[in-house]
Amino acid sequence: xxxxxxxxxxxxxxxxxxxxxxxxxxxxxxxxxxxxxxxxxxxxxxxxxxxxxxxxxxxxxxxxxxxxxxxxxxxxxxxxxxxxxxxxxxxxxxxxxxxxxxxxxxxxxxxxxxxxxxxxxxxxxxxxxxxxxxxxxxxxxxxxxxxxxxxxxxxxxxxxxxxxxxxxxxxxxxxxxxxxxxxxxxxxxxxxxxxxxxxxxxxxxxxxxxxxxxxxxxxxxxxxxxxxxxxxxxxxxxxxxxxxxxxxxxxxxxxxxxxxxxxxx
Amino acid sequence: xxxxxxxxxxxxxxxxxxxxxxxxxxxxxxxxxxxxxxxxxxxxxxxxxxxxxxxxxxxxxxxxxxxxxxxxxxxxxxxxxxxxxxxxxxxxxxxxxxxxxxxxxxxxxxxxxxxxxxxxxxxxxxxxxxxxxxxxxxxxxxxxxxxxxxxxxxxxxxxxxxxxxxxxxxxxxxxxxxxxxxxxxxxxxxxxxxxxxxxxxxxxxxxxxxxxxxxxxxxxxxxxxxxxxxxxxxxxxxxxxxxxxxxxxxxxxxxxxxxxxxxxxxxxxxxxxxx
Numbered sequence: 001x002x003x004x005x006x007x008x009x010x011x012x013x014x015x016x017x018x019x020x021x022x023x024x025x026x027x028x029x030x031x032x033x034x035x036x037x038x039x040x041x042x043x044x045x046x047x048x049x050x051x052x053x054x055x056x057x058x059x060x061x062x063x064x065x066x067x068x069x070x071x072x073x074x075x076x077x078x079x080x081x082x083x084x085x086x087x088x089x090x091x092x093x094x095x096x097x098x099x100x101x102x103x104x105x106x107x108x109x110x111x112x113x114x115x116x117x118x119x120x121x122x123x124x125x126x127x128x129x130x131x132x133x134x135x136x137x138x139x140x141x142x143x144x145x146x147x148x149x150x151x152x153x154x155x156x157x158x159x160x161x162x163x164x165x166x167x168x169x170x171x172x173x174x175x176x177x178x179x180x181x182x183x184x185x186x187x188x189x190x191x192x193x194x195x196x197x198x199x200x201x202x203x204x205x206x207x208x209x210x211x212x213x214x215x216x217x218x219x220x221x222x223x224x225x226x227x228x229x230x231x232x233x234x235x236x237x238x239x240x241x242x243x244x245x246x247x248x249x250x251x252x253x254x255x256x257x258x259x260x261x262x263x264x265x
Numbered sequence: 266x267x268x269x270x271x272x273x274x275x276x277x278x279x280x281x282x283x284x285x286x287x288x289x290x291x292x293x294x295x296x297x298x299x300x301x302x303x304x305x306x307x308x309x310x311x312x313x314x315x316x317x318x319x320x321x322x323x324x325x326x327x328x329x330x331x332x333x334x335x336x337x338x339x340x341x342x343x344x345x346x347x348x349x350x351x352x353x354x355x356x357x358x359x360x361x362x363x364x365x366x367x368x369x370x371x372x373x374x375x376x377x378x379x380x381x382x383x384x385x386x387x388x389x390x391x392x393x394x395x396x397x398x399x400x401x402x403x404x405x406x407x408x409x410x411x412x413x414x415x416x417x418x419x420x421x422x423x424x425x426x427x428x429x430x431x432x433x434x435x436x437x438x439x440x441x442x443x444x445x446x447x448x449x450x451x452x453x454x455x456x457x458x459x460x461x462x463x464x465x466x467x468x469x470x471x472x473x474x475x476x477x478x479x480x481x482x483x484x485x486x487x488x489x490x491x492x493x494x495x496x497x498x499x500x501x502x503x504x505x506x507x508x509x510x511x512x513x514x515x516x517x518x519x520x521x522x523x524x525x526x527x528x529x530x531x532x533x534x535x536x537x538x539x540x
Contacts, residue, residue: 013389013403016402017402017403218361220350220422220425221421221425222425224341
């Protein structure tokens with residue numbers, strides 16, 4: 001439960017700690033961005049044929065345009081999706097049709113299937129990247145907490161999400177230190193991977209140690225206390241966004257149910 | 266007042282005790298410096314004195330911790346946190362990673378306590394000002410230097426306004442100016458009646474701030490006396506501990522047949538640190 005009144009700010013800092021949205025997409029409530037991303041991913045993955053990924057592509061493309069984030073999400077999405085699409089086309093042409101028969105698929109069928117895979121994977125990656133790039137997890141956690149989601153759950157999720165980057169940063173630090181002492185991590189990606197592999201487990205263990213120390217720090221700041229917590233600010237939410245979220249939630253449910261019932265083809 | 270009677274404290278899963286037997290009392294307005302070689306049990310004693318062990322860390326305390334005459338057994342961690350503030354030595358792990366700005370990071374504890382916005386703002390503004398870090402208020406806590414993170418962690422503790430404090434190497438990553446700010450803020454809290462336990466390797470921070478020094482070795486108290494008596498004790502050097510610059514210079518002067526006025530020496534050292 002949180003204190004839900006918003007009196008006049010008693011300090012000039014309070015006005016300034018609120019993030020200033022750089023684009024109209026950033027101005028959306030983070031929960032709206034989350035539901036929009038989920039709906040895009042569901043349509044992309046669940047609606048059969050090219051219709052689903054094309055609709056999802058349109059939504060993701062418009063979102064990325066509004067967020068002025070097209071280049072940042074497109075490059076990695078294409079980097080993963082294009083090779084996969086080509087692989088599927090090659091596999092269809094060389095190894096046979098989907099039914100498992102010996103005859104190879106026609107170039108048109110193979111190309112359509114490759115395009116479908118390319119679109120589905122690309123749109124999914126772009127949607128995830130767009131959300132991750134434009135949404136600060138800490139602001140989303142604040143918004144979810146205001147909506148009554150357990151604080152422990154949001155804290156826990158943020159901590160777990162933070163574990164990956166923490167391990168990566170520590171491996172980079174250790175690798176730099178080991179390099180200075182003669183460790184060779186050059187010679188291609190496989191050699192670099194092999195050089196870093198022994199560091200993963202001890203780094204994970206030490207990151208878990210930091211995690212325990214961080215929990216102690218949180219407890220010493222009364223994070224384990226039950227009852228009302230005061231929020232200094234929370235992301236704005238408009239009536240239109242609330243309506244949009246309900247519509248999108250209904251869409252997700254409808255698409256999943258229709259697919260399960262076999263009504264989507 | 267903090268009063269710990271520890272026959273033994275054992276960490277979870279361990280069989281050998283990390284601490285004890287020992288007894289330590291810290292009065293209101295008293296500053297106790299806790300020193301000792303590596304693995305002496307200083308951090309463990311800090312955790313037990315703040316009630317975080319066993320309340321959060323786990324393990325078994327055979328004995329009792331009384332805060333202002335009340336036994337802390339069974340008290341939840343968040344209640345203990347309002348009575349004894351604890352800051353661990355690694356600033357990176359002291360930040361919550363839940364706040365977008367330093368301002369919100371410092372406000373986290375008071376927010377968790379459900380205080381009014383006015384009270385939170387008053388506490389946060391005060392804590393930031395005491396440590397001279399107002400200019401960090403809008404910075405992302407994840408992008409602070411080690412020293413800045415340490416100041417923010419201490420400011421977060423000050424904003425909790427606990428009655429007593431246990432600080433584990435609070436200036437390990439600070440420059441002299443930062444150390445001086447921390448020292449001034451702590452001295453102010455002590456003037457207001459807080460009991461303060463300072464765990465430090467650097468005797469210089471203790472010098473002048475701590476009237477009493479406790480030296481720990483193998484989980485037991487081996488020296489507990491007035492600061493100058495401890496700094497001059499042969500066991501202090503035997504344990505590999507280094508007395509503060511003032512004491513070392515005084516000894517150096519004495520060995521060269523030069524008598525140094527202690528007050529002028531302290532003032533000169535302070536001026537040196539300032540410049």
